[in-house]
Every structure is written in structure tokens, then in C-alpha cells.
Amino acid sequence: MLGSLVKQMVSGMERIPDEISTAFREQKKAIGVCGPQLIELVKMLQTITSSQPTFMCIDALDECVGVQRAKVLDSLEQILEKSPGTRIFVTGRPHIQAEMEKRLAGRVVSVSVCPTKSDITEYLRVGLGEDETPDAMNVSLEADILEKITEDISEMCVGAIMHGIPP
Numbered sequence: 670m671l672g673s674l675v676k677q678m679v680s681g682m683e684r685i686p687d688e689i690s691t692a693f694r695e696q697k698k699a700i701g702v703c704g705p706q707l708i709e710l711v712k713m714l715q716t717i718t719s720s721q722p723t724f725m726c727i728d729a730l731d732e733c734v735g736v737q738r739a740k741v742l743d744s745l746e747q748i749l750e751k752s753p754g755t756r757i758f759v760t761g762r763p764h765i766q767a768e769m770e771k772r773l774a775g776r777v778v779s780v781s782v783c784p785t786k787s788d789i790t791e792y793l794r795v796g797l798g799e800d801e802t803p804d805a806m807n808v809s810l811e812a813d814i815l816e817k818i819t820e821d822i823s824e825m826c827v828g829a830i831m832h833g834i835p836p
Contacts, residue, residue, distance in 0.1 A: 670733070671710040671744055674725060678717045686720070689713050711744045718752035730769075731761035738765065742772040749776060789819045 679685055692713060696705050705713065717723065730738060749755055759769070760782075770777050784792075793815055800806060 670727070670741060671707065671714065672704060675705075675710055675713045675717070678714070678723070682717075686716050688716050707740065707744065711747050714744075714748050715751040718748055718755040723752065723755045725755070725757045727757065727759045729761060730759050731765045738768070739772065742769060746773050746776070749773070784822075786819045789822055790815055793818060 675689075679689060692705060692709050696709070727741075730741065733741060745757060749757070761769075766777075766779055770779075797806065797811060797814070
């Protein structure tokens with residue numbers, strides 16, 4: 670995930686910082702190594718974010734395995750320490766909120782972002798209306814789909830904004 674962030678940020682830069690170019694050249698020389706390790710990626714992101722205002726977006730952090738999620742959050746904390754102007758927007762389900770607040774002490778502002786049942790129903794109706802096999806659906810099945818999905822999805826969404834404010 671962090672490697673992807675580095676790639677995206679570097680691709681938008683007019684000039685790649687020397688530290689990043691050097692790190693990639695040295696990594697190419699290493700035998701049996703796939704790419705930069707976590708510590709190098711964090712340093713690269715610190716280099717990039719400390720030299721310019723940066724906004725990052727990480728979607729569905731809750732889908733990351735717990736151990737890896739902890740590493741990502743710790744890495745984001747390290748980036749924010751060196752780059753107070755960096756802003757990170759993270760989405761995830763409510764169960765990771767406490768972990769985010771713990772690992773990013775004082776840097777998390779959580780905002781609940783849950784669609785209404787009518788929003789979900791309308792979205793599903795549009796999708797069901799575009800079905801290429803309309804005869805496969807009857808009124809009863811459509812009602813069951815709409816009821817079940819709107820019931821399950823309404824509790825799934827939460828957004829968290831972490832900013833580079835001092836703890």
C-alpha cells in the first residue's frame with residue numbers, strides 16, 4: 670500500500686528527489702529483494718511530504734489484515750511526525766476507529782459517513798433496472814434484495830480524517 674502511495678506521488682512530480690532515486694537504484698542492485706522495504710518507503714514518503722503540501726487517501730483500511738494495518742498506521746504516524754502539513758483521509762468500518770485513535774494519538778478526527786436507507790435503495794434500484802435479464806427478477810425477489818442489502822449496509826461506513834496537528 671505504501672509502495673503504491675510512493676509510486677503515485679512520484680509520478681506526479683516534476684523532479685524526483687535524489688534520495689528516492691538513489692534508494693531505488695540501490696534496491697535494484699540488491700539480489701533477491703523485491704522492492705523497497707517498509708522503512709525505506711516511510712523515508713521516501715517523509716521526503717516527498719516534507720517538501721510539499723500532501724493529501725493522501727486510503728480507502729477501506731479495515732480490509733487490511735490486523736498486523737499489516739498496525740504497520741500501516743504506525744508508518745502514517747511516522748510520516749505525520751516529519752510532515753505536519755500532510756493530510757490523510759482514511760475510510761474504514763467503525764471497528765478500526767479505536768485502533769486508529771490509539772496508534773495516531775491526538776491526530777484523528779472521526780466523521781461518520783453512512784448513507785441513508787433511501788440512498789442505498791435508490792442506488793440498488795438503478796443497478797437492478799440496468800439488468801440485462803429483467804425476466805430473471807420478480808417483484809418479490811427485488812423487494813427481498815433491497816430489504817436485506819439496506820439492512821446490512823447501513824452500519825458499514827465510517828470515515829476518519831487524520832491531520833498533521835500536534836498531539
